[in-house]
Amino acid sequence: MVALWLPQQARATHIVGGELDLQHQSGSQYLLTLNLYFDDVNGSAGALDASLMAGIFDKANNLRMADIPLPRVSDTFVSYTNPACATGSLRTRKLVYQSSIALLPGTFNSVAGYYVAVERCCRNLAITNIVDPGAAAQAFYLEFPAVVRNGQPFVDSTPRIFPPLGDYACLGQTFYYDFGGQDPDGDSLAYDMVTPLNGHASSMVPAPAVAAPAPYAPVVWTTGLGPQNQIPGSPALGIHPRTGRLTVRPNRLGLFVFGVRCAEYRRGVKIGETRRDFQLYVLSCPQNAQPTVRVASGAGNAFYQPGRDTLRIVSDVARCIRIRTTDPDPNTRLTITTRPVNFTGTTPVFTSSSVGTVRGPGAPDTLVTTLCFPNCADTGGRVFLLDIIVADEGCSLPRRDTLRLAFTAAPSLNTGPVLTSSFPPAPTAAPVVVTVARGDVFTATLAGTDRERNALVLSAAGQNFDLGSAGMTFAAQNGAGQASATFRWAPDCSLAAPATRLVRFRLTETEPCQPIPRELLVQFRVVPTADTVAFELPNIITPNNDGRNDFFSMPDLPTDFCDARFATVRIFSRWGQQVYQSDERGFRWPGAGAAGLYYYLVTYTNGRKLKGWLEVAP
Structure with missing residues (x-):
């Protein structure tokens, strides 16, 4: 820890921002993580700490519960939304510090809950919206509830908020970024803008051996700026309270620090919060015109009028619409997407390319694509809203145009097979x-x-x-x-x-x-098969050895099946005297040596009988 006190590091300015994260693993084990975002352009390599110290405190009385060493486990770069928009004045690293900790029910049971803090100095000298930024520190801050409630385990992981910001904003152009996060426990999340915390670290003591308890002093805004006006513009920087979407149309160049808070609620009761500080460059960018999107409403040159028309999807032949997009700038690559507004489930699909270049050599002025609604699309009589969005590849972020399509749909009729x-x-x-x-x-x-x-x-x-x-x-x-x-x-x-x-x-x-x-x-x-069947076959034999009808046989007898199997054949004279008997299906009887009329009886093992008469000619 001695290296943390060297004068070289005391003068280092490097912090872009960051946040703390606490995730439940199993039992009483949790993973505590600090994400620290480092300015790789202006930051000093000597400020790349090998480890930092986190303090855990009771919210009720600021009692120190534990000091947790957090070793650095990774060092990566934050990507731009569009890598082609990279600028040499902005390059951010993500430093991850992490440790597994035990939060035992017998210790962490305070009704008021707890907070975690890490303190580090200093922020970038180039920041324009706070006083003395080169001496301003950051207090990374996180609140979490007791791990037991009403005698039962109370498991909570903090919301894993928003991806890091690697982009810059352009003067006079709308900038947007999704800082919305996910909560592993399904808790409700609410976002608001807050003043970043300065804490107790300073340029003379940039990395205190341990974090001090709250309260943590906030940074000091420059004249005319504050929590709801951290980056001036029309509108100023703001965040959607439910989605976490940041929006600003800046009217001043510079490097601006800002703070966002994400609070989590379970059954309407707040149980914790996490904060992120970050910074945003506002640069002067080349002019980029906004693309436009229109929807053809039928034959001819008629187009759908948002806010006035409602598209009715009622038959197989009218389940597709044509979307036309263009851009005033030359050689512009456009991408068309859709986003349901007030419904979930089945959405229409593109049946032709939704990406293309317009106003380039050999390219058309307008990108035309087809969007088709599934045969089963059914709004149940309600009006559904679908945003159709076209975006270019402008820097720092794409310019967009959105058309909100109101439609009703009924499934295709089916007569049945x-x-x-x-x-x-x-x-x-x-x-x-x-x-x-x-x-x-x-x-x-x-x-x-x-x-x-x-x-x-x-x-x-x-x-x-x-x-x-x-x-x-x-x-x-x-x-x-x-x-x-x-x-x-x-x-x-x-x-x-x-x-x-x-x-x-x-x-x-x-x-x-x-x-x-x-x-x-x-x-x-x-x-069952009948017990007795009259069996017809040639009934005359001439046993004279001329090769024709010399013997009596029955090759066409019913085949053996299950318990109905051939048993025997017997032949009788006209006076009832048995003259022949065989248990072979392929028997051959050459006659009894005397001409006359004879009778045969064939029996099967199931009692079935076949009988008939036979004449033996001289």
């Missing part, structure tokens, strides 16, 4: 009934069509059973405006007759906002 099939007609309020014998194969076809050419999907699902496990297959060919499918079922041996299976066939649309499904419910019933 048509489902047809080879199934029998469906009875009223009842499923189609299809009977299938075991051993048979049943097939059916289905087809879907849609007049609007929406994408169609055919599907089939068994009620309380899987199609594949029951021997059913369903193959579909889906597409835009049409779909087809084939259903096939061969009842397997696990189904006893009678048995039923209920299958729901469904045709759905995947594109419309209000899809209309079509369904067909089919009940499949398994039925």
